[in-house]
Amino acid sequence: MNFALLVVPLAAGMFLGYFLREKRKVNLGKVTLGIILVLIFSLGFGIGSNSELLNSLPDVGLSAAVIASLAIVFSVIFVKAVKRKAGLE
Amino acid sequence: MIKYILAALILGGVAGYLDVNWATVVSSVWISDYLLNASLMLLLFVMGVVFAMDKDSISKIRRTGLRILIVPLAVALGTILSGVVSALILGTNVTATTAVSAGFGWYTLTGPLVSQVFGAKWGALGFAANFLRELLTILTVSLMVKVDKYAPTASGGATSMDTTLPIIVRYCGSDTLITAFSSGFVLSVMAPFAIMAIASLGHVRIPLFL
Numbered sequence: 001m002n003f004a005l006l007v008v009p010l011a012a013g014m015f016l017g018y019f020l021r022e023k024r025k026v027n028l029g030k031v032t033l034g035i036i037l038v039l040i041f042s043l044g045f046g047i048g049s050n051s052e053l054l055n056s057l058p059d060v061g062l063s064a065a066v067i068a069s070l071a072i073v074f075s076v077i078f079v080k081a082v083k084r085k086a087g088l089e
Numbered sequence: 090m091i092k093y094i095l096a097a098l099i100l101g102g103v104a105g106y107l108d109v110n111w112a113t114v115v116s117s118v119w120i121s122d123y124l125l126n127a128s129l130m131l132l133l134f135v136m137g138v139v140f141a142m143d144k145d146s147i148s149k150i151r152r153t154g155l156r157i158l159i160v161p162l163a164v165a166l167g168t169i170l171s172g173v174v175s176a177l178i179l180g181t182n183v184t185a186t187t188a189v190s191a192g193f194g195w196y197t198l199t200g201p202l203v204s205q206v207f208g209a210k211w212g213a214l215g216f217a218a219n220f221l222r223e224l225l226t227i228l229t230v231s232l233m234v235k236v237d238k239y240a241p242t243a244s245g246g247a248t249s250m251d252t253t254l255p256i257i258v259r260y261c262g263s264d265t266l267i268t269a270f271s272s273g274f275v276l277s278v279m280a281p282f283a284i285m286a287i288a289s290l291g292h293v294r295i296p297l298f299l
Contacts, residue, residue, distance in 0.1 A: 003274070006251055009130040010270070013137020021142050028135055033090065035135070036255045037097040039128040040227070043252060044101020046121030049109040053220065056213035063179050064217035070171040070178075071190050071222055072229075072244045076236065078167030079160055079243035086159035087152060088239060088268065 091231050094256070098227070125252075132255045139263050146264035157268055161275035164243050165283065168193055172287075182207075184291045189215040191283040193276040194222040194246035202281065206288040223248045227256055234260045242269040247280055249273035 047053065057064075105121070108114055140146055150157070172190030176183040185207045192199025196219035204212020226233075226244040230253075233240040238261050245253040250273025257269045 005126060005130060006133055009134040010137045013134040014141040017138035017141030028139055032132065032135055035128050035132050037093055039125060039132065039255060040094050040097040041101035042120050042125035042128065044098040045105035045117065048102035048105025049117035049121060051109060053216060056217060060214040060217050064214055064221050066179055067175045067190055067218040068221035068225055070175050071168045072225060074167035074171035075164045075243040075246065076240045078163040079239050080237050082159050082163045083239060087156045
């Protein structure tokens with residue numbers, strides 16, 4: 001993933017948002033949900049069309065699930081522990 | 090909302106499967122690359138607008154400053170430790186398993202990189218494990234946010250700067266945007282170095298008196 005592809009739209013959005021501040025609030029909830037669903041659909045599509053990944057799952061699926069779950073659990077515990085030090089409430 | 094997300098994911102999966110194995114209507118690159126990137130860029134733009142319009146979220150970031158980098162470091166440490174624990178549970182090679190974990194969820198990087206060092210079997214595991222990290226983050230975000238406001242950010246690892254970011258912000262609030270994005274960014278930069286550093290320890294035998 002090219003970082004510029006992510007940073008440029010984010011910065012452009014912030015720039016626009018900063019100048020829209022005094023305007024009345026716009027509700028972008030529905031629009032965002034719609035685009036999120038498009039994003040999730042294309043993620044699913046990438047998985048479904050990846051034969052290599054699907055074929056490897058019976059062999060490595062269980063180990064992968066253990067590794068992924070533990071990574072998530074440990075990350076959450078560690079972040080929860082240092083949250084105050086990071087200045088987050 | 091999780092119902093819609095699940096439906097979109099399954100629908101996408103089935104469509105992708107049929108497209109490749111049955112009748113190719115569109116080249117899968119169009120959906121899984123171009124459509125994915127386009128929707129992601131649009132979402133980042135919208136999230137940027139919403140974030141900057143909210144005065145509270147900006148003052149919150151000013152107060153936190155660089156201390157915010159503690160979050161990705163905690164995720165990195167936790168994940169690397171989890172790799173060692175996973176190896177002990179699964180009875181697999183400690184360095185290879187930890188290298189797989191050190192992808193922090195970035196599967197398109199971890200798969201090829203781990204495969205180069207440890208072989209194709211480990212590459213497949215590196216791809217699947219990190220892909221599952223992303224998938225589990227999306228599927229459990231509604232539960233995770235009850236545990237902690239920053240739990241989904243931690244769970245997402247490197248993906249919290251892109252694919253999982255919109256969902257994290259949706260559930261945890263606009264003020265988590267910078268925390269999640271910067272955490273994902275730092276972890277994405279760290280991932281290739283972490284994998285190679287751990288892989289280079291490959292020849293070190295860790296004495297286990299079990």
